[in-house]
Amino acid sequence: MKHFDVVIVGAGHGGAQAAVTLRQKGFDGSIALIGKEPEAPYERPPLSKEYLAREKAFERILIRPKQFWSDKNITLELGAEVVELDAVSKYIRIQDGRQIGYGKLIWSAGGSPRQLSCPGSRLPGVHSVRDKADVDGVMAELDNGARQVVIIGGGYIGLEAAAVLRKLECEVTLLEALDRVLARVAGEDISRFFEREHRARGVDVRLGVTVESIEGRERTEGLRLGDGTLLAADLVIVGIGIVPSVEPLLRAGAVGKNGVRVDDYCRTSLHDIYAIGDCASHKNQFAEGSEIRLESVQNANDMANTAVRHILGDEHPYRATPWFWSNQYDIKLQTVGLSQDADATVLRGDPETRSFSLVYLKNGKVIALDCVNAMKDFVQGRKLVEQQACPDLARLADALTPLKSLGEEGSN
Numbered sequence: 001m002k003h004f005d006v007v008i009v010g011a012g013h014g015g016a017q018a019a020v021t022l023r024q025k026g027f028d029g030s031i032a033l034i035g036k037e038p039e040a041p042y043e044r045p046p047l048s049k050e051y052l053a054r055e056k057a058f059e060r061i062l063i064r065p066k067q068f069w070s071d072k073n074i075t076l077e078l079g080a081e082v083v084e085l086d087a088v089s090k091y092i093r094i095q096d097g098r099q100i101g102y103g104k105l106i107w108s109a110g111g112s113p114r115q116l117s118c119p120g121s122r123l124p125g126v127h128s129v130r131d132k133a134d135v136d137g138v139m140a141e142l143d144n145g146a147r148q149v150v151i152i153g154g155g156y157i158g159l160e161a162a163a164v165l166r167k168l169e170c171e172v173t174l175l176e177a178l179d180r181v182l183a184r185v186a187g188e189d190i191s192r193f194f195e196r197e198h199r200a201r202g203v204d205v206r207l208g209v210t211v212e213s214i215e216g217r218e219r220t221e222g223l224r225l226g227d228g229t230l231l232a233a234d235l236v237i238v239g240i241g242i243v244p245s246v247e248p249l250l251r252a253g254a255v256g257k258n259g260v261r262v263d264d265y266c267r268t269s270l271h272d273i274y275a276i277g278d279c280a281s282h283k284n285q286f287a288e289g290s291e292i293r294l295e296s297v298q299n300a301n302d303m304a305n306t307a308v309r310h311i312l313g314d315e316h317p318y319r320a321t322p323w324f325w326s327n328q329y330d331i332k333l334q335t336v337g338l339s340q341d342a343d344a345t346v347l348r349g350d351p352e353t354r355s356f357s358l359v360y361l362k363n364g365k366v367i368a369l370d371c372v373n374a375m376k377d378f379v380q381g382r383k384l385v386e387q388q389a390c391p392d393l394a395r396l397a398d399a400l401t402p403l404k405s406l407g408e409e410g411s412n
Contacts, residue, residue, distance in 0.1 A: 011035025
């Protein structure tokens with residue numbers, strides 16, 4: 001059985017960041033980076049954007065050149081899915097039966113796409129957009145002539161895919177079960193703005209609809225909606241969230257439900273085992289101490305840094321400010337903070353100009369901003385979130401008033 005001082009499970013952003021940071025901070029022990037996919041670590045956000053649009057070749061989205069990993073003496077175990085963990089004897093077992101021992105373990109396995117449960121959901125022609133193989137499958141469908149696309153899910157992935165597929169001149173219908181897109185993560189002004197933008201570019205956005213079944217004999221030919229409507233489709237993309245990949249951890253006794261629970265240093269309840277990124281459930285100060293998972297590159301990288309520092313004896317608790325982004329057409333949406341518990345919003349600017357911000361408040365304090373083509377608001381608004389500023393609402397709504405001037409008006 002091979003043994004490494006640090007084993008990292010998951011070769012996405014968080015896992016790669018952990019391996020790189022260990023070396024940058026002078027760690028000279030042995031490191032293994034274990035990835036379920038056969039590819040070296042690569043960036044995920046471009047998959048639903050530049051890579052799907054064929055604007056970037058795969059080599060251009062690699063996190064580091066392939067040679068980097070051997071140069072840094074980081075062992076890559078690719079195409080290796082971890083199926084078992086023994087937290088007492090401190091080893092993992094991968095699907096081909098091999099066992100790998102560890103001194104410290106960092107779990108960064110992310111999640112798998114949530115699947116539809118309706119009849120026909122496994123037919124050829126139904127795809128997710130989570131990894132390179134998924135997107136390669138979508139591109140192969142397009143190369144074979146698929147042009148009638150139905151996207152299920154009005155979150156970031158669905159909207160980004162819709163934007164690219166319209167650019168590729170596909171007929172696109174986007175289905176959302178709730179009454180607006182981005183309903184779980186953004187305010188109504190943001191939702192309605194993106195609905196208008198997509199419709200203006202030819203996307204058939206349908207809200208409050210459910211999928212009863214996917215129709216077809218040998219492959220998908222259409223979708224039957226809850227109201228009986230039949231939509232023609234030769235390509236279906238499902239973007240309805242992820243299921244955290246933590247089963248081996250939970251079977252080994254780790255505490256967790258929606259992901260695996262970690263403390264301020266990204267430690268799980270199992271000795272010498274850390275968890276980071278999409279699969280790690282943690283108490284977040286920007287959610288008033290509620291236990292949440294954050295699915296973002298920023299969170300994966302910051303948690304990786306926290307775990308590595310703790311392993312190296314430099315204890316700094318995770319306190320990173322959450323931020324996210326989405327590119328659709330010529331629109332850049334940038335978000336800072338967490339808006340889900342807001343009790344008020346302030347619209348800053350005019351959505352008709354396609355440059356505006358929506359500020360979220362709770363008890364008068366700024367807790368988050370969504371900034372549409374408004375980089376300055378995003379940069380300056382971060383301080384308002386971190387300070388829990390209580391600005392004058394009239395001045396906050398005035399797009400000509402710099403946000404940095406409002407941080408001095410009141411903070412907690």
